[in-house]
Amino acid sequence: MSEPAAGPVVDTGVAGKYIQYGDHIDTLETVDTVFKEQRKLSFAYGALFFGVTLAIPALTVWVEGWYAVPIWGGFTWNYLVVSLLYFAFLWIMAWVYAKQADRLDEKLAHMADAAAAELKSGGGVS
Amino acid sequence: MNTIAIVLVVGLVLFTIALSIFSRRFTRTTADFYLAGRKVGSFSNASAISGDYLSAASFLGVAGAVYASGLDGVWYAAGFAGGFMVVVLFIASALRRFGEYTVADFAFGRFGTNRIRLVTVTSVLLVSLFYMAPQMFGAGTTWKILVGTGFFPADANGLFLGVDPVYLSGVTVVTAIMMFYVAMGGMKGTTLNQIFQFWLLMTAMILVVVFAFGHGFGYPSALAKAASGADVNKEAVGKLVGTKTMTVADLTKVDPKSGKAPIEAAKATMSPESFAKVEEAVAAGDETAKVDVLLPQKNKLHEMRDMLFTEPGHRYNAFDQFSMVLALVLGTAGLPHILNRYYTNPSGSAARRSTFWVLVFIGVFYILAPIAGLAGREAIAKAAAAGTAPPNAALVDGILVKSDALMPTIAQVIGGQWLMGIVAAGAFAAMFSTIGGLLIASASAIGHDVYEKYINPNASEARRVFVGKTSVIGFAALAWTLGWAIPYFGLDKAYPALIAMMVTWAFAVGASAFVPMLLTGIWWRGTTEHGAMWGMLVGLISSIGIIFMNIFQQLKIPAFAADQGFIGFLASLTFPVLFTFPLALLTIYVVSKVNPKLPENVDAIWMRIHGTAHERYEAQHGLDKVGSMFGGGSK
Numbered sequence: 001m002s003e004p005a006a007g008p009v010v011d012t013g014v015a016g017k018y019i020q021y022g023d024h025i026d027t028l029e030t031v032d033t034v035f036k037e038q039r040k041l042s043f044a045y046g047a048l049f050f051g052v053t054l055a056i057p058a059l060t061v062w063v064e065g066w067y068a069v070p071i072w073g074g075f076t077w078n079y080l081v082v083s084l085l086y087f088a089f090l091w092i093m094a095w096v097y098a099k100q101a102d103r104l105d106e107k108l109a110h111m112a113d114a115a116a117a118e119l120k121s122g123g124g125v126s
Numbered sequence: 127m128n129t130i131a132i133v134l135v136v137g138l139v140l141f142t143i144a145l146s147i148f149s150r151r152f153t154r155t156t157a158d159f160y161l162a163g164r165k166v167g168s169f170s171n172a173s174a175i176s177g178d179y180l181s182a183a184s185f186l187g188v189a190g191a192v193y194a195s196g197l198d199g200v201w202y203a204a205g206f207a208g209g210f211m212v213v214v215l216f217i218a219s220a221l222r223r224f225g226e227y228t229v230a231d232f233a234f235g236r237f238g239t240n241r242i243r244l245v246t247v248t249s250v251l252l253v254s255l256f257y258m259a260p261q262m263f264g265a266g267t268t269w270k271i272l273v274g275t276g277f278f279p280a281d282a283n284g285l286f287l288g289v290d291p292v293y294l295s296g297v298t299v300v301t302a303i304m305m306f307y308v309a310m311g312g313m314k315g316t317t318l319n320q321i322f323q324f325w326l327l328m329t330a331m332i333l334v335v336v337f338a339f340g341h342g343f344g345y346p347s348a349l350a351k352a353a354s355g356a357d358v359n360k361e362a363v364g365k366l367v368g369t370k371t372m373t374v375a376d377l378t379k380v381d382p383k384s385g386k387a388p389i390e391a392a393k394a395t396m397s398p399e400s401f402a403k404v405e406e407a408v409a410a411g412d413e414t415a416k417v418d419v420l421l422p423q424k425n426k427l428h429e430m431r432d433m434l435f436t437e438p439g440h441r442y443n444a445f446d447q448f449s450m451v452l453a454l455v456l457g458t459a460g461l462p463h464i465l466n467r468y469y470t471n472p473s474g475s476a477a478r479r480s481t482f483w484v485l486v487f488i489g490v491f492y493i494l495a496p497i498a499g500l501a502g503r504e505a506i507a508k509a510a511a512a513g514t515a516p517p518n519a520a521l522v523d524g525i526l527v528k529s530d531a532l533m534p535t536i537a538q539v540i541g542g543q544w545l546m547g548i549v550a551a552g553a554f555a556a557m558f559s560t561i562g563g564l565l566i567a568s569a570s571a572i573g574h575d576v577y578e579k580y581i582n583p584n585a586s587e588a589r590r591v592f593v594g595k596t597s598v599i600g601f602a603a604l605a606w607t608l609g610w611a612i613p614y615f616g617l618d619k620a621y622p623a624l625i626a627m628m629v630t631w632a633f634a635v636g637a638s639a640f641v642p643m644l645l646t647g648i649w650w651r652g653t654t655e656h657g658a659m660w661g662m663l664v665g666l667i668s669s670i671g672i673i674f675m676n677i678f679q680q681l682k683i684p685a686f687a688a689d690q691g692f693i694g695f696l697a698s699l700t701f702p703v704l705f706t707f708p709l710a711l712l713t714i715y716v717v718s719k720v721n722p723k724l725p726e727n728v729d730a731i732w733m734r735i736h737g738t739a740h741e742r743y744e745a746q747h748g749l750d751k752v753g754s755m756f757g758g759g760s761k
Contacts, residue, residue: 019733022746026737028729035736039649042215049211053455056201057447060438061427067197067438068431073346074353079197079436082204083496087489090207094214094485098478101219105475108738 018115025116026108034108041104045097052089056082131272131547138326138551139303142558145318146311168476172483174317175467177324177559179206179458179484180491182264183625185327185556188492190529191626192499194368196352196435198442199499202626203492205451207485209458209633212641214481217459219474220648220735228567229465229640230575233662236647236735237655238725243575245659249639249666250462250571254564254601255608256635257461260628261561262297262609263618267625268557269296271531272550274518289613297609300557305602307558308565309595313470316562323555328491330552334533335494337541338501348500352435366423366433366440367395369527375413377404392419400523420522435503449701450630456707457633460640463560463567473741502526502536509539530625561605569597620680630701631673638665638706646714651732655725657718665710672702 018027059066060078067078184206191199224232229250234243269276269292276295278286286294308316355365372388380387389408393401396419407417425431427439427447442450458464471477507524509515519535520527526535537549573594578585585593612618621627643662646653675697679686686697699705725731733739 017729017733019730019737019739021739021743024739024742024746026733026739028733031733031737035732038736042649046212046215049208049215053208053451054448056204057451060201060447061444070350070353070436073344074349074351074436075346076436078438079200079349082197083200084493086204087207087493090211090485091482091489094211094482097215098475098482101478102475105738105741109742112737112739112742 023116024112026112027115030108030111030115033111034104037107038101038104041097041100045093049093052086056086128543128546130543131550134547134551135272135554138323138554138558141322142303142307142319143310145322146307146315149311149315149318168471168479169483170317170321171467171471171476171480172487173324174320174470174559175464175480175484176487176491177320177327177555178463178467178563179461179488179560180324180327180556181261181560181629182268182553182557183260183629184491184495185331185553186264186268186530186533187626187629188495189499189502190532191441192496193502193526193532194529195440196366197438198440200496201438201447202441202450202454203495205454206458207489207492208451208455210481210485210488212455212459213464213468214478214485217465217644217648218468218477218481221465221468221644222471222477223474223738223741224735225740226469228469228570228575229462229644230571232647233643233658234579236725236731237653237658238727239655239659240580242655242659242662243579245662246640246643247571247575249635249662250575251568252666252670253460253462253632253636253639254568254571255604257463257629257632258561258564258568258601258605259608259612260625260632261557261564262301262605263612263628264625265300265557265561266290266293266297266609266613267530268553269293269299271528272534272553287610287614289610293613294610297606300554300561301602301606301609304558304561304565304605305599308562308569308602309598312591312594313566316566317470319562320559323559324487326555327552327559328487330537330548330555331491331494331498333541333545333548334498334537335501337545338497338505338536341501341505341540343497343501343505345497345500348504349436352500352503353437355435366435367420367525368423369418369522369525370421371416371418371527373413374408374415374417377417377419378408388419388421391421395422396420397523418520418522418527420525445704446700449699449704452707453630453633453637453701453703456637456641456703457630459644460633460636460638462571462636462640463563465640465644466567466570467563473744474738475741498536499532501540502532505536505539506532515539565598565601565605568601569594572597572600616681617677620677627700634673634701634703634706635666635669637703638669638710640665642707642710642714646711646718648735650718651728652718652722652724653714654718654721654723656721656723657714657716660717661710661714664713665706668709669702669706672696672699672706676700676702 018025067076070076071080188199188203191202193199221232224235226232226235230243230246233246234240270290273296274292276292278291278294280286280291285291307319311319355367377389377392378387389404392404396404400420404417404419407415423433423440425433425437425439426441426443431437433440438447468477471480506515506519506521506526510521510524515521516535516538519531526532533549533553534546538546573590577593578590582589612624618624639662642665643658646661647658675686675693676699679688679697686693688694688698
């Protein structure tokens with residue numbers, strides 16, 4: 001199967017600029033809408049990730065009950081979190097984020113299909 | 127080294143070479159050589175990325191760090207795993223969607239000038255060299271621990287080319303194998319090998335932990351024992367004790383502040399039998415003679431508290447508790463050999479899935495490694511007390527003198543020769559997989575980013591692949607030189623935990639040079655070529671500058687001493703990323719605002735990074751299928 005030829009970026013005057021691969025089109029407008037949602041998603045998760053990751057050393061430095069009091073055998077909260085629970089946090093977060101990001105991709109696909117249909121009906125794309 | 131270990135390591139080498147020869151048949155184009163044809167599935171790619179990431183420093187070093195330092199070693203492991211969250215959240219899918227070969231391609235495609243490509247290539251090479259250095263040093267020292275014999279002749283001082291001939295033999299063997307298999311198999315061969323090598327090292331780690339539990343290890347109870355110090359030394363209850371190799375002069379030198387010499391602390395900590403050997407060495411009168419002693423450890427974080435295994439502070443003070451984790455978390459996204467692997471995914475979504483699986487794989491690894499480290503404390507001490515410890519393990523009162531030897535030693539203690547053999551093969555697998563990834567990344571920087579773009583853009587596919595292979599050989603030679611230079615210039619004596627330190631340097635340089643450029647290039651449309659270029663240069667130069675200042679301070683050059691004001695403070699930074707990353711980010715922002723000229727085709731670039739038309743087209747035509755590394759797309 002031959003490689004698809006990417007369409008050039010063209011200012012159609014209808015829906016702004018677009019990029020085309022075969023029948024599939026992204027317009028600047030649709031990409032920008034999804035980009036903003038993607039940015040919101042990534043930065044919200046990023047804030048949670050850095051918040052938790054930096055909270056661990058903060059507690060380690062300043063909270064004695066965190067690092068010095070055994071809660072289960074020799075486990076302190078500090079040891080339990082960094083040896084086990086932090087990893088579970090990373091896995092859950094990565095899984096949920098990947099699913100949500102996939103849904104955003106689907107949203108872009110639907111928006112792009114609608115924009116492509118509009119462009120075609122307007123004669124913007126051959 | 128035992129016979130079983132030799133057989134298993136030789137088997138690993140032969141299998142590696144066979145896999146490379148097998149993959150050679152399927153490496154015809156540059157996309158095959160550098161990117162495995164962009165057809166690597168999420169699970170396979172995640173295995174390969176994990177193999178790429180988990181070097182000998184992780185396989186031997188993390189368990190050793192926990193064994194020696196307790197909680198701070200565990201925190202070090204958690205930092206390594208956290209790095210991939212930055213990759214999945216901010217970088218993975220965008221980088222893949224851009225659809226190029228290398229990080230330098232991204233910089234060129236995003237910002238549109240040759241000079242930014244060249245700055246990126248230079249940064250890739252420097253970061254790769256920084257990461258290659260500890261791998262080669264690890265190769266030599268692991269060879270010494272696991273094989274213990276070499277083939278270079280020793281001179282009158284017991285050296286060859288100014289270094290230990292056994293160590294240099296290890297560096298040479300690993301370099302030769304890597305050079306052969308990467309040049310032969312390209313990215314396909316390297317990917318297949320990394321998948322196999324990752325699962326081998328993972329199996330070795332799992333087996334060590336399973337055997338530990340089989341020997342009665344209980345996590346909470348073992349931790350309770352370790353916290354009280356009763357696991358290794360009943361005389362030092364309540365305190366973490368550790369070994370140190372010192373000269374007689376240093377051991378007997380009185381500290382003006384405390385009015386005591388270290389030998390007094392050693393006497394109070396060590397058993398009478400062990401301390402008798404120390405006294406014997408002191409009585410012999412040779413000030414330069416080295417002795418291994420056991421000392422109580424200091425708490426760098428909470429100085430008024432005793433240092434316990436389960437408490438923080440053995441390695442990191444308050445500043446380093448933060449800066450270490452930031453260096454590892456941000457640095458992962460700045461390692462070129464890891465980033466290049468994202469181009470081998472068939473889609474942006476697959477890149478995210480790959481990263482999720484990487485987090486699972488390396489997460490499991492970094493949960494297990496601290497268990498091995500903890501289990502080793504009691505198991506090895508018990509074996510030493512019973513007189514059944516391996517004779518090649520250097521111990522003081524049941525504690526290993528070199529914590530990097532923990533994995534082979536505990537394997538031998540709890541699983542005998544077979545488990546030790548599997549661990550030896552796992553350690554070499556860890557080395558091979560990481561060095562392979564670094565060689566491919568370095569070769570692509572020269573072969574693809576420089577030769578194909580500037581020297582001979584019209585070269586045939588065969589010629590391009592040939593140049594790629596030649597670059598691999600060139601970099602392998604450079605890697606060997608680094609492996610030789612580290613002990614030759616005495617760097618191994620300046621830093622007690624050199625491998626871990628050098629790995630952190632590579633993370634710091636990558637985090638400072640690439641990550642600000644990647645983050646702003648992907649997420650801020652207003653990033654200009656000027657801003658990105660200056661940001662990269664500032665990040666690169668400032669991080670390397672501070673690292674060298676730190677080296678000069680450790681080598682006791684007066685101008686960089688800790689009391690030399692601001693210079694002394696900068697030189698004392700173990701993890702410069704806390705300063706250099708924001709500095710690079712700020713540079714990009716300020717320069718982009720001052721000179722806000724964007725590339726003319728910025729809209730097209732933006733749609734290429736964040737749009738999915740290309741992926742939808744590929745999905746429609748079945749071009750996104752995986753599992754076809756050996757030919758056409760599978761249905």
